[in-house]
Amino acid sequence: MIIDILTVVPEILDSPFKYSIIKRAQERGLIEINVVNLRDFAKGNYRQVDDYQYGGGAGMVMMIEPIYNAIQSLTEKRGGYDEIIYTTPDGEQYKQQTANYFSTLDKILILCGHYKGVDHRVREHLITREISIGDYVLSGGELAAAVIVDSVVRLLPGALGDSESALTDSFQDNLLAPPVYTRPADFKGWKVPEVLLSGNQKAIEEWRLKQSIERTRKLRPDLWEKLDLDLD
Numbered sequence: 001m002i003i004d005i006l007t008v009v010p011e012i013l014d015s016p017f018k019y020s021i022i023k024r025a026q027e028r029g030l031i032e033i034n035v036v037n038l039r040d041f042a043k044g045n046y047r048q049v050d051d052y053q054y055g056g057g058a059g060m061v062m063m064i065e066p067i068y069n070a071i072q073s074l075t076e077k078r079g080g081y082d083e084i085i086y087t088t089p090d091g092e093q094y095k096q097q098t099a100n101y102f103s104t105l106d107k108i109l110i111l112c113g114h115y116k117g118v119d120h121r122v123r124e125h126l127i128t129r130e131i132s133i134g135d136y137v138l139s140g141g142e143l144a145a146a147v148i149v150d151s152v153v154r155l156l157p158g159a160l161g162d163s164e165s166a167l168t169d170s171f172q173d174n175l176l177a178p179p180v181y182t183r184p185a186d187f188k189g190w191k192v193p194e195v196l197l198s199g200n201q202k203a204i205e206e207w208r209l210k211q212s213i214e215r216t217r218k219l220r221p222d223l224w225e226k227l228d229l230d231l232d
């Protein structure tokens with residue numbers, strides 16, 4: 001899978017992909033991540049990428065021309081993208097099922113939003129998906145892009161070891177994951193639930209499912225209601 005990321009602040013993405021699972025996935029050739037500086041496609045001495053908005057108002061807007069040129073150039077180089085994603089707080093809310101879908105693609109481009117956003121013609125004509133990672137505002141789309149990449153890479157076959165299966169992640173079945181424990185079994189009198197030490201695998205699985213259900217009902221009633229609907 002190829003993930004290209006177009007940004008005006010490539011430095012923000014210097015480190016997120018250098019460690020752990022994402023690093024290993026790159027070394028194994030499962031994924032190629034390229035961070036591209038939008039300014040390289042801007043014109044003039046100042047290589048301007050943003051400008052005042054028509055109609056007035058505070059905040060700069062990302063110009064269409066450098067974005068168009070960058071997307072044209074990258075699209076040609078890659079022979080097309082499966083999705084061109086724009087990160088923006090007013091996009092569709094990112095969910096595990098979106099990550100699952102992205103993980104099935106060969107080539108994606110992520111355009112990171114900045115300032116007041118992009119000239120709306122970019123969204124109308126150049127972008128195929130608009131993604132928000134939650135109902136809060138970030139200074140730019142780079143951290144959102146890193147979130148998307150991380151959530152997608154861990155789903156690629158071979159990215160995780162056997163012991164790290166993504167199938168048991170929270171949200172994969174709309175249930176939160178159960179609590180986990182490791183040694184020691186008793187720390188200052190704080191004990192690990194007895195059933196986990198019992199060796200009774202059936203009882204352990206039942207306990208985990210019950211914990212998942214209880215935690216989901218209590219902490220995420222919105223997921224719990226959806227689960228009820230799914231069972232109908």
Ligand code: 6GU
Nearest residue numbers: 087088133134136138144
């Ligand atoms: Cl994708 N971008 C920005 N700037 N803020 C956000 C976001 C994205 N998702 C949630 N807040």
